[in-house]
Amino acid sequence: MIRVMKSIPYGQKGALIFAPMEGVTDEPYRLAMSRLYPEWDYYSTDFYRVPTVGNISVKTLREHFGESVFKKNEIRKKTTYQILTTARAQTEDVVRAINELDVDHLDLNLGCPSKKVNAHRGGAYLLSDLDELRRIIRIIRQNFDRTFTVKIRIGYRDDSNFVDRLKLFEDEGVEAITLHARTRDQLYQGIADWSYIKEAVKNVSIPVIGNGDVWNVHDVVRMFEECGCHAIMIGRGALKTPWLATLYKEFSKNLDFISDEYLLSIRTEHLQLYFHELEKEYRKVELSDGHILKRFKSFSRYLFDDYQDGEKVRGNFLRSENLSQFKYFLDTL
Ligand SMILES: Cc1cc2nc3c(=O)[nH]c(=O)nc-3n(C[C@H](O)[C@H](O)[C@H](O)COP(=O)(O)O)c2cc1C
Numbered sequence: 001m002i003r004v005m006k007s008i009p010y011g012q013k014g015a016l017i018f019a020p021m022e023g024v025t026d027e028p029y030r031l032a033m034s035r036l037y038p039e040w041d042y043y044s045t046d047f048y049r050v051p052t053v054g055n056i057s058v059k060t061l062r063e064h065f066g067e068s069v070f071k072k073n074e075i076r077k078k079t080t081y082q083i084l085t086t087a088r089a090q091t092e093d094v095v096r097a098i099n100e101l102d103v104d105h106l107d108l109n110l111g112c113p114s115k116k117v118n119a120h121r122g123g124a125y126l127l128s129d130l131d132e133l134r135r136i137i138r139i140i141r142q143n144f145d146r147t148f149t150v151k152i153r154i155g156y157r158d159d160s161n162f163v164d165r166l167k168l169f170e171d172e173g174v175e176a177i178t179l180h181a182r183t184r185d186q187l188y189q190g191i192a193d194w195s196y197i198k199e200a201v202k203n204v205s206i207p208v209i210g211n212g213d214v215w216n217v218h219d220v221v222r223m224f225e226e227c228g229c230h231a232i233m234i235g236r237g238a239l240k241t242p243w244l245a246t247l248y249k250e251f252s253k254n255l256d257f258i259s260d261e262y263l264l265s266i267r268t269e270h271l272q273l274y275f276h277e278l279e280k281e282y283r284k285v286e287l288s289d290g291h292i293l294k295r296f297k298s299f300s301r302y303l304f305d306d307y308q309d310g311e312k313v314r315g316n317f318l319r320s321e322n323l324s325q326f327k328y329f330l331d332t333l
Helices: 027-036 058-065 067-071 073-077 091-100 115-119 123-128 130-143 162-171 195-203 217-227 236-240 244-251 260-284 289-299 310-319 323-331
Strands: 015-018 079-084 105-110 147-153 176-180 208-211 231-234
Touching: 015 244, 027 067, 027 073, 027 260, 058 067, 058 079, 058 091, 067 073, 073 079, 079 091, 091 130, 105 123, 105 130, 115 123, 123 130, 123 147, 130 147, 130 162, 162 195, 176 195, 195 208, 195 217, 208 217, 217 231, 217 244, 231 236, 236 244, 260 289, 260 323, 289 310, 289 323, 310 323
Parallel strands: 015 231, 079 105, 105 147, 147 176, 176 208, 208 231
Antiparallel strands: none
């Protein structure tokens, strides 16, 4: 059996983590963000789906993390490798292969609400089957000798076995739990119920990372205060304000200094930088203008919400016929 080397997952208390997001947090995106906003303490790959059949390709496994990330030690150390698996998939082989790579931190996705993923008994489905869950956790724990964490929701249909599940993770050697405070059935409806994060902090002695509906610096401060969590993971709020960690480091002790006017004025500047850095990275991997435009449009979902006539502004970007037009709208914001 592999001997586990203990470390503090997600560093010291108070870390901010850029959430894993499929279709967003690939290698070029993470490289651009870590250069532009080094204030984010951690990043994660989106999930690598462990295959049920076929050969395991080490090349594919490496590419999911990113060849350039392997070479940049500072970024490598800040990057979590996330996997999604099922009882039938080749978990042991994949985890052994990842263990051979220079990866410090592996995370298991137990929150994915996709119907297809859940029908194959993966993602959040596993929250409803403690035996299957325990078996998978054990396989991973026994085959990965560095930091191993899980990312969960409150439960599958409802919150049954919420505390039992937390204890299961702790007993089986999981080193931290990220909790998106919604059930699987809630998908993204309503507002995340942070009281479950507080409850989790009370019930386990391993670090709990709070997640769900953190949109601005005030929310970050409030989640730390209300829940006492070790760190906070931010998804859609990071898509809306990719410089949120920078703002937090600057203003968390002076919340009164943040005004809506100030935030809007720096938003325009940051948006130029954001798209510029992303384009640079996408060019390096030879993404075509059309593909870059498609990406940019998909990132536009929340970015313009705070502008007057935000819907109209977003509409302009979404209707851009080519990359030059998209950039023209950026220049004239
Ligand atoms: C576009 C998108 C893709 C996502 N992909 C993943 C993923 O690959 N792995 C994962 O664990 N969670 C994924 N999530 C969930 C987020 O990591 C996060 O848990 C969720 O959005 C709740 O946090 P938020 O309220 O800060 O957005 C995704 C979310 C979004 C919006």
